[in-house]
Amino acid sequence: MSRTPSELLSTLNFTEYEEQALETLLMLGQTTAPDLSEATGIPKARIYGVLDSLADDGYIKVIPGRPKQYQPKAPAEILDRAIEAHRQEFETYRYELEGVREDFVDAFQPMYESASEEVTPTEELFYVVDVGEPSEEETRQLYRTADGQIDIITKSLEYLDAVEPTLASALDDGCEIRILFLHPRHLSADNEAVQQEIVDSLTGRYPAVEIRFSNGLLPWRGTIIDPSMDYDTGAAIVLVEEKDIPLHKRQAAVTENGSFVAGLERYFELLWTHESTTPDSLEESD
Structure with a gap:
């Protein structure tokens, strides 16, 4: 316990x-x-x-x-x-x-409609939230609204405790969930231990979740839900990797733009299919 x-x-x-x-x-x-x-x-x-x-x-x-x-x-x-x-x-x-x-x-x-008339193209594409509780709540909201597919790119999914109940609920509702972790060779010893603990927890509790490890570095991480190559559905939250900026000063972008989400999903699929390693292969290489 x-x-x-x-x-x-x-x-x-x-x-x-x-x-x-x-x-x-x-x-x-x-x-x-x-x-x-x-x-x-x-x-x-x-x-x-x-x-x-x-x-x-x-x-x-x-x-x-x-x-x-x-x-x-x-x-x-x-x-x-x-x-x-x-x-x-x-x-x-x-x-x-x-x-x-x-x-x-x-x-x-009336206030909303008046203000919306002045929305810029950038604001229509995405809005930003602070990293931490605001970004975690946006992530939980994505899990709640997902109809069938959740794809996650992450270093270690170190925020699992904050989102696990909602993620488990999405899984129970029939969502297919794929998580692409950063390959442990790119992590420090401490971060590798954290990642291993989280991966073990996921595979033990949620065997239906698919897991792979990205061979190369990941320039961004985040969550994509219900992408469509017709560019008419989907949402995502994205955090760009910025090593020189403290985590508490970073912001994440949230989008419901179907075209933008489709582009993120294409990137995910390329990594998942051609530039990643399965957990079994990872154990064999060790």
Whole structure:
């Protein structure tokens, strides 16, 4: 297991006291509020409110008696309840947004149309985002909207943790995914170790993902989805390799221009077909 129990519970967005209480209950199985307060350090003045909140949300059971006992639900039930809670939150949020849709469009559409009249050809071709969380969110959005094909060019896919759930979802939805890594001979020892760990993780968890290694250096990296040689579909995010510029100062280009995406895909196909090595061949050369 790569994550600690506390890290796993933190993904469910509990308060600090709720997380401490639930984790301890899962270890103890069943206990009273005073005993749980002593075990966790949660003040006695707060423990009943924390337990009532967990019980009201369906994460624990309250067993009547003198004193009352508290027992956690099974881990799978806890996850199911968290999913349902967030689904309800989302539905409420969606309903609220739908309620303002007409007013929102009426207010902003004229502004948008007026500003769009001044868009330059470059802006129509692509827009830029900062590298880091902004570029990772754009990448996740590409995975979400992909209908059938995702091609990735990367050094090591070191951002896998940030995009893996969305990538896995795209795979479950039937997308074909190909990843072209930089050949390890072009990497430092540290980066080669990172790449090897990520490749091992991908091949172990997602055997349907195709992997190859580019023989030469890669001038850019990024993601291409649903390219078409008819130039009418597709989108991509591209980051040009700039060794002298710190990563936090770099920007990535995002495009939905079908012709530009088709050009990127031609480059990918040439490398994939003629200038790359399979994982098996890589192991043989080692």
